[in-house]
Amino acid sequence: MAESRVVGIDLGTTNSLVAYMEGDQPVVIPGVDGSNLVPSVVALDPIAAGGGRPTVTVGNSARRALIETPERVIYSVKRLMGRGLAEVESELRLFPFRLADDIEEGEVPRIQLGELRFTPPEISAYVLRQLKRNAERYFNKPVTQAVITVPAYFNDAQRQATKDAGRMAGLEVLRLVNEPTAAALAYGLDRAKEGTIAVYDLGGGTFDISILKLRDGIFEVQSTNGDTHLGGDDIDNLLLAVALDEIHAEHGVDLRAHPGAVQALRKVAIDVKVQLSSEPVAYFDFELPNGDRYQREIPRGVFEQLIEPVLDRTVGPCKQAMADAAIAPAQIDEVVLVGGSTRIPAVRQLVDQLFELSARGKKAHTDLNPDEVVALGAAVQADILAGASKTTEELLLLDVTPLSLGIEALGGVVAKIIQRNSTIPASATEHFTTGVDGQTNVAIHVVQGERELASDCRSLARFDLKGIPPMSAGLPRIEVKFLIDADGILHVSAREQRSGKQAEIEVKPTYGLTDEQVESMILDSFDHAEEDFAKRLLIEARNEAETILTKVEQAKTTPPWGALTDEEQASIEAAAMRLRSVKVGDDLAAIREATLALDRSTQRLAELMMDAAVTSAIRGKTMDSAAEELEENVTAPHPMAPAEFR
Amino acid sequence: MSNVLDSAIPVACWSCHVAQNNLTLFCSHCSKIQPAAAGDFFQVFGLDRTFQIDLEPLEREFHRLSRKLHPDRFARASGREREWSLVDTALLNDAYRTLKDPLFRTEYLLKLEGAEIGEEHAGKNRKGDEKEFSRAPADLLEEVFELNMQLEEMRASKKMGETDEQLQSDLAAAKAKFESLVTAVDEDLRQQWKIWDEGDAATRETAKTAMVALLDRRRYLSNLVRDVTEALGE
Numbered sequence: 001m002a003e004s005r006v007v008g009i010d011l012g013t014t015n016s017l018v019a020y021m022e023g024d025q026p027v028v029i030p031g032v033d034g035s036n037l038v039p040s041v042v043a044l045d046p047i048a049a050g051g052g053r054p055t056v057t058v059g060n061s062a063r064r065a066l067i068e069t070p071e072r073v074i075y076s077v078k079r080l081m082g083r084g085l086a087e088v089e090s091e092l093r094l095f096p097f098r099l100a101d102d103i104e105e106g107e108v109p110r111i112q113l114g115e116l117r118f119t120p121p122e123i124s125a126y127v128l129r130q131l132k133r134n135a136e137r138y139f140n141k142p143v144t145q146a147v148i149t150v151p152a153y154f155n156d157a158q159r160q161a162t163k164d165a166g167r168m169a170g171l172e173v174l175r176l177v178n179e180p181t182a183a184a185l186a187y188g189l190d191r192a193k194e195g196t197i198a199v200y201d202l203g204g205g206t207f208d209i210s211i212l213k214l215r216d217g218i219f220e221v222q223s224t225n226g227d228t229h230l231g232g233d234d235i236d237n238l239l240l241a242v243a244l245d246e247i248h249a250e251h252g253v254d255l256r257a258h259p260g261a262v263q264a265l266r267k268v269a270i271d272v273k274v275q276l277s278s279e280p281v282a283y284f285d286f287e288l289p290n291g292d293r294y295q296r297e298i299p300r301g302v303f304e305q306l307i308e309p310v311l312d313r314t315v316g317p318c319k320q321a322m323a324d325a326a327i328a329p330a331q332i333d334e335v336v337l338v339g340g341s342t343r344i345p346a347v348r349q350l351v352d353q354l355f356e357l358s359a360r361g362k363k364a365h366t367d368l369n370p371d372e373v374v375a376l377g378a379a380v381q382a383d384i385l386a387g388a389s390k391t392t393e394e395l396l397l398l399d400v401t402p403l404s405l406g407i408e409a410l411g412g413v414v415a416k417i418i419q420r421n422s423t424i425p426a427s428a429t430e431h432f433t434t435g436v437d438g439q440t441n442v443a444i445h446v447v448q449g450e451r452e453l454a455s456d457c458r459s460l461a462r463f464d465l466k467g468i469p470p471m472s473a474g475l476p477r478i479e480v481k482f483l484i485d486a487d488g489i490l491h492v493s494a495r496e497q498r499s500g501k502q503a504e505i506e507v508k509p510t511y512g513l514t515d516e517q518v519e520s521m522i523l524d525s526f527d528h529a530e531e532d533f534a535k536r537l538l539i540e541a542r543n544e545a546e547t548i549l550t551k552v553e554q555a556k557t558t559p560p561w562g563a564l565t566d567e568e569q570a571s572i573e574a575a576a577m578r579l580r581s582v583k584v585g586d587d588l589a590a591i592r593e594a595t596l597a598l599d600r601s602t603q604r605l606a607e608l609m610m611d612a613a614v615t616s617a618i619r620g621k622t623m624d625s626a627a628e629e630l631e632e633n634v635t636a637p638h639p640m641a642p643a644e645f646r
Numbered sequence: 647m648s649n650v651l652d653s654a655i656p657v658a659c660w661s662c663h664v665a666q667n668n669l670t671l672f673c674s675h676c677s678k679i680q681p682a683a684a685g686d687f688f689q690v691f692g693l694d695r696t697f698q699i700d701l702e703p704l705e706r707e708f709h710r711l712s713r714k715l716h717p718d719r720f721a722r723a724s725g726r727e728r729e730w731s732l733v734d735t736a737l738l739n740d741a742y743r744t745l746k747d748p749l750f751r752t753e754y755l756l757k758l759e760g761a762e763i764g765e766e767h768a769g770k771n772r773k774g775d776e777k778e779f780s781r782a783p784a785d786l787l788e789e790v791f792e793l794n795m796q797l798e799e800m801r802a803s804k805k806m807g808e809t810d811e812q813l814q815s816d817l818a819a820a821k822a823k824f825e826s827l828v829t830a831v832d833e834d835l836r837q838q839w840k841i842w843d844e845g846d847a848a849t850r851e852t853a854k855t856a857m858v859a860l861l862d863r864r865r866y867l868s869n870l871v872r873d874v875t876e877a878l879g880e
Contacts, residue, residue: 175717218709218712381718384718385718385722387719387722396712396713397718398716423739423742424736425735425739426736426740426743427733427736427737428740483733485717486732
């Protein structure tokens with residue numbers, strides 16, 4: 001492939017993943033720690049340098065900081081993407097983060113993290129950058145283009161915020177794909193299926209239901225519905241609330257004042273939840289700051305009763321989606337379960353009833369890992385967009401807009417111009433005129449939602465049409481074209497038809513960052529320039545070379561060196577000399593080759609040194625502890641192996 | 647959210663300069679995508695203007711054109727090809743959405759034929775509900791009057807937290823009746839489609855007037871059904 005790879009990214013509430021197409025199969029790219037999942041947790045490192053970009057950690061290491069320095073860590077930021085101050089405030093009651101205190105309504109809320117503040121897209125950008133780096137390490141090449149998944153029920157602002165995050169992370173976002181649709185793509189890839197499928201996606205923080213029709217490789221979404229604030233987080237919060245109340249009542253300790261303890265308790269709550277998916281009963285066992293223990297048995301029945309209200313909230317969207325697709329449960333051929341929360345047996349029972357599965361001798365599909373299936377589908381879509389692949393050239397996704405688009409008419413009523421579940425891209429043309437003689441601008445308020453009053457819908461933006469030639473009232477005829485693109489994002493253009501003049505539009509997004517703001521938040525501008533990437537790789541390769549050369553020099557003063565034959569010593573010397581000479585040059589491949597050659601020539605030296613280390617470790621110790629150490633040593637890497645090289 | 651630039655409309659293919667008729671979405675010579683020009687939804691599918699449409703071939707054609715036009719096929723193409731793909735696909739989707747739905751299609755074609763359609767089927771500008779009673783079709787005046795009384799009673803008893811079973815079953819019966827009237831209107835509409843599709847200019851004019859009236863009646867009936875459904879809390 002001439003052009004660089006396009007990766008597929010699942011930017012999740014709890015975990016994020018990056019995947020790509022390896023031949024005809026989508027594959028998840030693991031991180032440095034070998035894990036496929038990167039927890040969507042971002043921590044600000046304790047020592048922030050004066051000025052410049054802060055040092056942040058992402059993923060598992062950040063998750064550990066959650067208990068030690070909770071005020072410097074943020075998680076589940078997806079819940080805050082593209083949302084206004086009031087919405088975020090109510091959301092934050094459940095989370096330990098604080099907002100910066102000088103934000104005004106209309107601004108994108110910023111979260112206080114240690115001494116710094118970040119907008120939600122910036123936090124997501126750190127997660128995306130980590131995934132980008134994982135992919136670059138894996139391919140050994142820069143990665144600059146991606147497909148990112150979003151909940152199907154995300155509105156315009158939430159989608160735009162996700163795209164902004166991609167740009168800040170140095171990624172060109174070729175497409176936003178709806179998560180359930182991506183999952184369907186991953187499932188339908190090798191089956192050439194025909195029929196109607198429902199995707200029930202209950203993740204960490206969002207719920208989506210989508211109904212699709214598959215035909216000749218075309219995945220046509222019929223309807224979608226959901227709740228962008230419903231997921232595993234809500235279940236965790238319920239368990240957590242029970243534990244906090246009981247601790248307060250039984251031990252007189254109000255842990256809510258101790259964010260670190262709350263986070264530790266949340267972790268126990270999550271463990272309890274996970275255990276209850278496979279066990280009939282699970283236990284809370286938690287040490288309180290005063291040394292007391294909170295111990296509590298949770299039988300599955302009690303848990304199911306507790307979470308029933310949460311699960312019931314998925315029923316309405318499912319019924320609405322079926323009604324919108326004009327389809328009865330019996331007409332759905334397959335149901336696919338996506339998202340970690342669908343591991344809960346009660347969720348599976350609910351899905352079974354909703355779609356009358358066992359009654360029809362069917363079972364929901366769970367054969368792909370529910371945590372990975374969205375990322376795998378994103379990789380398939382990335383392959384479709386990259387083109388030139390036999391596997392995916394026949395596939396095409398036709399998705400829909402989840403919410404109706406409307407404009408505020410007289411009296412605050414909404415005039416719908418694009419109905420929900422319209423296939424995207426979709427467009428609508430509306431005509432406006434003036435109400436006063438000589439009026440030169442017209443304001444249009446665009447909203448998204450199903451309610452009849454604009455104040456009950458979500459405000460998208462206010463457009464100010466300017467530069468209308470002064471005429472009598474009602475005479476100008478301004479044609480405004482609304483277009484929802486394949487990412488589900490709205491574009492607007494306008495023209496005054498009598499003068500033929502392109503009207504100037506000033507857009508005030510109700511929620512969201514301006515272009516300039518996004519530009520100023522781009523994480524590291526050098527990350528996406530190819531030559532800089534090459535420079536970075538070169539520096540890393542030189543460092544590797546330096547490390548192994550130093551180790552060889554040190555080894556020459558140890559007894560194992562003397563145990564080598566003259567030829568062995570000579571071949572190491574020769575390899576080291578070769579590496580020293582290419583190291584000063586700019587030839588990355590030569591440096592890597594020479595480093596590997598030196599590494600191979602020191603194989604026996606390394607073994608001898610390992611033996612010596614084990615012998616000295618065992619000496620003077622009991623057999624037991626020696627065996628333990630041995631085990632540790634045996635799994636340790638080749639002492640001279642360049643770490644993380646290939 | 648951002649702005650879309652309005653594309654200019656060339657008369658010749660932008661790529662190979664072969665002259666085009668101004669409705670094609672692809673160059674007849676080099677097959678490159680072309681910016682959409684003004685045309686109606688029937689022309690997008692290469693169809694004559696008729697009320698009766700065979701949905702199977704329409705869907706097949708929709709899929710065939712989607713494969714060629716969709717922005718997914720142009721993710722790495724030039725900026726203007728990407729933009730045209732976006733605008734052309736939006737037109738294709740708008741056309742398919744309108745033509746596959748019998749009511750949308752009827753309203754659309756009637757408007758193309760110069761008919762004035764009142765409040766649109768899509769529920770656009772839903773205001774002035776209070777005027778509905780005066781617009782009640784003459785043959786239904788009495789029933790509508792009674793229904794409105796019952797609806798008032800229903801709302802009142804709901805407010806009091808009571809359930810009047812007699813009233814409930816009366817309303818359910820009324821709902822079934824009005825639903826059957828909607829079905830009857832649909833049947834009449836289909837007949838008019840046929841008459842228009844096969845008729846000469848004069849017949850078409852009569853059919854057009856009939857269809858506009860039928861749509862008015864249908865809209866009125868649907869609103870009644872909606873109100874009753876809401877009152878029943880279903």
